Every structure is written in structure tokens, then in C-alpha cells.
Amino acid sequence: MKCRACREPAVIDVRRHNAAFCQPCFLKHCREQVVRAIEDHEMIAAGERVLVAVSGGKDSLALWDLLLGLGFDADGLYLGLGIGDYSDTSGDHARRFAAEHGARLVEIDIPDAYGFDIPGGARAARRVPCSACGLSKRHLFNRAAVDGGYDVVATGHNLDDEAAVLFGNVLRWDTAYLGRQLPVLPGAHGFARKVKPLVRLSERETAAYCVLRSIDYLVEECPMAAGNKHIGYKEALNEIEARSPGTKAAFYFTFIDRIAPRFRGEAETEREGIHPCPGCGSPTTAEVCAFCRLQIKATGAAEVAGT
């Protein structure tokens, strides 16, 4: 195959664009997709401070590399989840990237700071591990951004992540989630702005970006995630994508352009009930926020500590 742009030998084919790219043209393609996402959705303004949610995996390290390369003031935040060797190794990848790029990495170890780990918290709260992990990440990323004076939290959610979440929300017709599944969630009521600059890239593209940029990411999957619903949705969508390239992008971007606005009212109604959590001060619609409830169940404490 030849590169679509320069006709040199290609290293990757991207079937939804009916194109193949050589290394320099593929890296340029990735930068262009991220710039377009940032500009189209007004994700980050010039001079704003960005906190990148970094896991040590391909998406977060690709995102951090792209944002730094585009000249953004981007620090990383790594959360130690307490998932045994997986957490130790993922932290090493994040730290190595930061050191090699001269970037600042903020670290929060959940077991040290809050007295429980994700597997234990999930068991105590009778949640699936990915649910306990996701709510902890959302809470702690937001809190670190607000406390650290960052303008925006950037996460490595890619096109496959967003299409899979959309697929799940549609299967359940979860209209409140559909109303807030956007590439940008504006900052308000104690929430930092949250942006997803990789929504125009598939995870095959973010993995290829890391390989071609020699970014040493953690390839192994989280042992807690094996066989979860989200990965099942991705596999189902990839079966369709293999037969009909471009389906995932059409599904997600048509939703963003034409369908999501119809559910905006439900998401806004939900936000009207937001108030500070009495335990930690973070915004919540419940009496006590989900992270504090998780911490109380996991530690058996009468009230939250370490906040």
C-alpha cells in the first residue's frame, strides 16, 4: 500500500478513511484530528492549564504526547488504584513518559490517601470493579483539577470508547446519560471542564501513534476489566466495522451533531440538584457523593477521611 498523502510505502491502513499512511503522514493525521476536535468543540483555549488523566496506557500517553507537541501547558495526573502488579507497572509507564518528556506528573495513591483499593472498594460496595474505578477516577480527577487551579481535565477517551458507551446507553435508552455524553462537559457547579480530544481517533490509531512515536505504554489489559460489558460492546461494534468501515464514526458523530441536543434538557435538570458533598465538598446530586459512600463502605469508617 502507498501513503494517501505522499505515495511513499504505508505503515498503517485506516479503512474508515479508505486510506493508508506512511509514518510522518500518519502522525500528522493524528495531530490534525486532535486539533480539529479541540477547535470544533472549543475544548481548550490558548494559555489554559490542562490536567491530563494518565493511566500508563496507550490512549492517555498518546493524548499527553499530542497535547505537549501542540504546545499546551499539560501536566499529568496518575491515580494508584491498588490493583497489584498492574498498578505498579502502569505507574512505571506513566513516570517514565513524564521523565523522558520533562513533563510534570502529579500522583495520588488511593490506598495511601483514602485507605482502600479498587478491588476491595468494589467488593465492599457490591459494585463491579470498573464501576468503582470509574467513579473514583471521575471524582479524583475533578478534585485535583479544581484544587490545583487547572482550567480543564483532558481524558484519553477515543472514538471506540465513545461509540461503545453510546451503544450501551442506547441499548438501555438511558436518556440522562445520553444528554451528557459529549466531547466537552462545561465547567460549572464545582466541576472543572472535561474534554476528550481523541474522539476523532480510533483506539487502533492511538495504539499505532504510540508505536510510531516509540511511546512505551502498558499493553496488558487491566485484570479487573477482562470480560466486562464495555469491551463486549467494542467487540460487537468492531464486527460491524469490519464489514462496513466507518459505521462507528457515523454512529457517534451523527449522535453528537443531531441526537444529543434532544436529550440536553434531561442532563440540565439533573445538574439543577447539585450541591457540595458534606463529606468532601465535591459537587453531587446525592446526599453524600458516590466517592465518599464508596470510601465509607470500603473502610467501614463512620465518616470520610483523607479528604
Add this chain to the structure above:
Amino acid sequence: MRVLLRNPRRELEIEGPVQVNQLVERLGFNRESILVIVGDLLVTGDAVIDDSASVEIRPVISGGAS
């Protein structure tokens, strides 16, 4: 050729030469879910891999529902 698979990590011996798309199909992978790396180089589906090559089939699907 030696073929490295991940999650779980294991190795296979497969006779070459073989085209990347044929190898992927023979091993039962979806092209959307993997990258094929020969030595240190990414390759496209039409590339032909020598019998002496070291190949990695790298999965790209990841993530919890966060």
C-alpha cells in the same frame, strides 16, 4: 515465523511466507482490534511476512466503563 500474542501472552510458530491479512484471518482476529508489528515496524494488511520474521499481534481494545 514466531508470532507473539497478548492478553494472555503466548507464542506460536507459523510457517511463512504469509500475507498479513491472511495471517490475521487464520488466527481468527478482527483487523479493527489489532496491530501487526514485524520486528519493530508496523505493517499494512497487504505486506508479506518472511518465515524468519518475529511478529507481534498487538490487541488495541482496552478499558473499563469509565
